[in-house]
Amino acid sequence: MIQIEFSDADLATVRLAHSPMVEVVTSTFALYRPSKYWMYRSWRSRVAPQLPRAGLETFLAVTTGPNCFVPDFLSPVPVGARPRLEEELAVIGATPLEQVAAEVHAAWAGHPAPPEILRFEHDPRRALDDLVRQIRRYFELAIAPFWPRLRAVVESDIARRARTAAERTPRALVSGLHPRLDWDGATLHIGYTRDDHWGLDGHGLALLPAGFAGPSMYTVSAAPSGRALWYPPRGYGRVWDQPAPVQPSAALAAVLGHTRASVLTLLAMPHSTGEVASVLGLSPATASHHLTTLRDAGLVAGDRVGRRLRYLRTGLGEQLANAS
Structure with missing residues (x-):
């Protein structure tokens, strides 16, 4: 316990925050522990064949050691709510080299370490620089294509x-x-x-x-x-599923009308006005009108993320959508 x-x-x-490096680290669990992380099968089938040719030897050696331990310095607790990958890589690159070497070797303690791990003892600065570069490359291959979802x-x-x-x-x-x-x-x-x-x-x-x-x-x-x-x-x-057509229940459509019910159904996940219009095939003005009506009824609320206002169902909206 x-x-x-x-x-x-x-x-x-x-x-609450969303860390790119936490996604990087946990994705290696999903990659190399398929029986436990079976729900990532489709992602794994797309990503795994690319890795042997990607020059990621140091990154994979550090994150998939036999002791099932990933060094803590790879996932700094973010200060802001939405750190960028480059911000987190800057923190990783500034980690004291003694700490880097100790944590990397802890992942292989009691086991013969490969050359990629031994480098952290003999040339930790260059090894860390290579690790940061390879993390960036791994993110491009394995995470970036799925990042919006x-x-x-x-x-x-x-x-x-x-x-x-x-x-x-x-x-x-x-x-x-x-x-x-x-x-x-x-x-x-x-x-x-x-x-x-x-x-x-x-x-x-x-x-x-x-x-x-x-x-x-x-x-x-x-x-x-x-x-x-x-x-x-x-x-x-749902990240790994193919997007399904938005189809509200007949009961919800009877209460709100089909289009407005479709908007409320879609907003189980956040969407901007433009995204609502694109997914449902509406004009931006029509999408904005329905969002305003649902917002005024207390069924959805807007949350600004960067420059974009995204809408999500409120608790009342959840109750209505799930009860219908």
């Missing part, structure tokens, strides 16, 4: 949790996060066989949804940049 000292007062420290699922989860916390209580940020997690108001309990007990020690708690986390939850308990929980966002399995 993993136990994290976490009181009601600590709710004020909770924040990953981001959409994660943004949906973040917006939904934030809105639920505002409509109910801040406890909603933590409750229901994962089936293995329970909170008694003083301690977070995570039902894994590994025993671990720690507190926030003055750090905030970052909740990091990761589309590649699969069925698992992961903890970051000792990073200089903070404490974190990685968890699978709601609906992460």
Whole structure:
């Protein structure tokens, strides 16, 4: 059992973010542990054949060691809500070389290490530079083609949790996060066989949804940049499905009209006005009209992400869509 000292007062420290490097790290689990991460089969079949020719020897050696340990410095706890990959790579590249070497070798402790790992002992600066370059290349091959869909699922989860916390209580940020997690108001309990007990020690708690986390939850308990929980966002399995035609239920269409019901059905995940228009074959003006009507009825709400306003169903909208 993993136990994290976490009181009601600590709710004020909770924040949500989406980290490209957490997706990179968890994607290696999905890549090399197919029986547990079976839901990524279609992604794996597209990505795996490209890797042997991509010059990723150092990256793969570091992330797939025999001890099933990925160095902590590869996933710095983000400061902002939406860090860019280059920002996180800059943090990784600035990691003290002694820490880099120690964590890389820990992944291979007790096993013969390949040359790519031994380099971190003899020439850690160059080895780290090569690792950063190869992470960038891996992201281009394995993550970037799916990034818009990953981001959409994660943004949906973040917006939904934030809105639920505002409509109910801040406890909603933590409750229901994962089936293995329970909170008694003083301690977070995570039902894994590994025993671990720690507190926030003055750090905030970052909740990091990761589309590649699969069925698992992961903890970051000792990073200089903070404490974190990685968890699978709601609906992460839809990232790998082919988009299906939007078809509202007959009952919902009878209440709202077919077009407006289609918009509400679509907004199970966040979409901008332009995206709603494109998916449903509407003019931008028509899409905007229906979004405004649904917003005024309290069924959807807008959340600005960068320069773009994206709409998502509210709790009331969820109830109506799911009840119909």
